Amino acid sequence: MLETLSFTEENYLKAIFSLSKKTEGSVSTNHIADKLSTKPSSVTDMIKKLADKMLVDYKKYQGVSLTRKGRKTAVSIVRNHRLWEVFLVEKLNFKWDEVHDLAEQLEHINSDVLTERLDAFLDYPTHDPHGDPIPDKNGNIEQRKSEPLANSEIGKQYEIIRVDDSSDNFLKYLDKKGIAIGKILTVIHKEIFDNSLEINIDKKQILITEEVAKNLLVRIKKQ
Amino acid sequence: MLETLSFTEENYLKAIFSLSKKTEGSVSTNHIADKLSTKPSSVTDMIKKLADKMLVDYKKYQGVSLTRKGRKTAVSIVRNHRLWEVFLVEKLNFKWDEVHDLAEQLEHINSDVLTERLDAFLDYPTHDPHGDPIPDKNGNIEQRKSEPLANSEIGKQYEIIRVDDSSDNFLKYLDKKGIAIGKILTVIHKEIFDNSLEINIDKKQILITEEVAKNLLVRIKKQ
């Protein structure tokens, strides 16, 4: 069904998939080049190749979007990536800031059987260590409602369910502050001047900047 | 220490390592080409590249051998391969005839930390599902003494500790006959005409051809 793609082709599909979630619609050549740290001319070449394989829709100068087939492939790679991240954290005791690069390699191992066995071995996890949803084997992605903590209201209680930035530095910062997926926090005060927040978490009061609050995705716990 | 090598370069090192165990000394271009299903001219090109990187010793028309550095790399890939095979069989319930191709991909994931974590997670296995020894992290390979069952003596009891052919077909044949690593057998009779063996295993008497007996490595249990 899904033909064999090169490592590089798979990475392009994944990049386009990831970018199209934000841009809604077609993705520009420059964006892809940025995301993959390559040059726009290289992107144009690869896009043509992917278009020949019916993985993307492409009209010159108009950007690209994934076809159904392209999306299916991309989602399957994302599924692999997130399952391997769970494996690395839960079974091999890696920290959540250490797993991305390894999962980038493991995700390209192409075997449906392996993926399903791994899924079962991990007891069918629904989210990866960063709170991102793991697509099911049919490619469906459960979308939990969440909002950035930056949009929160004073006095309300929230549960942290996801991070929107998975960079090492951000994750290590969160560790240091004792902020983690699943924790409950209450917003005490929002500073009008710089939008920083005073929050209560684990019975301690801490201050976080707006930048941090934008990248913490939460859902309301109770009023 | 060990620079980054391409997938292909790693496979050449592994092939040379594997072939030099049998040939003792240097490995010929044609043998490598056969092993990797490629052409001798391609092998020559790659050998030059590996020689430039000080991974092999090479003199035109004289074959190649691994340098200390090349051997170290090859052994580390073999270590990865065998650890992943153990993982696939013990944790993901694959059968021993199903793991080779997956391990061929997993072995190239380049992370010492990952390897050591995996080793610990599997509780430091010493042998893979085919009975091949897993090199330790320093590259030492424990050599258990063994002999082909074809060389066995009548009336003696042996333990099966390794298979010398890991092809799907051979492994499936062994499954069907109830022959597995760790089983104990007694040699009842050897037919002079074709060197086939009558053996007793799990209280059943079965007949195996010389070809099979050559590929079963055993060690004596008691007289």
Next chain:
DNA sequence: AAAAAAATTTAGATTAATCTAAAAATATTT
């Protein structure tokens, strides 16, 4: 030791993925 066979290397092409520099198209500003 000469001839024949086999193994190995070289020369020259090919494919995938990339790049730089220049050209073309689109978008933005005045």
Next chain:
DNA sequence: AAATATTTTTAGATTAATCTAAATTTTTTT
């Protein structure tokens, strides 16, 4: 709507890994 800036594509090269076909070296046979 013209001029300018930005984005995207094309043209032509480069590198890695491979191939075929021809040339060379080594080995084996006679």
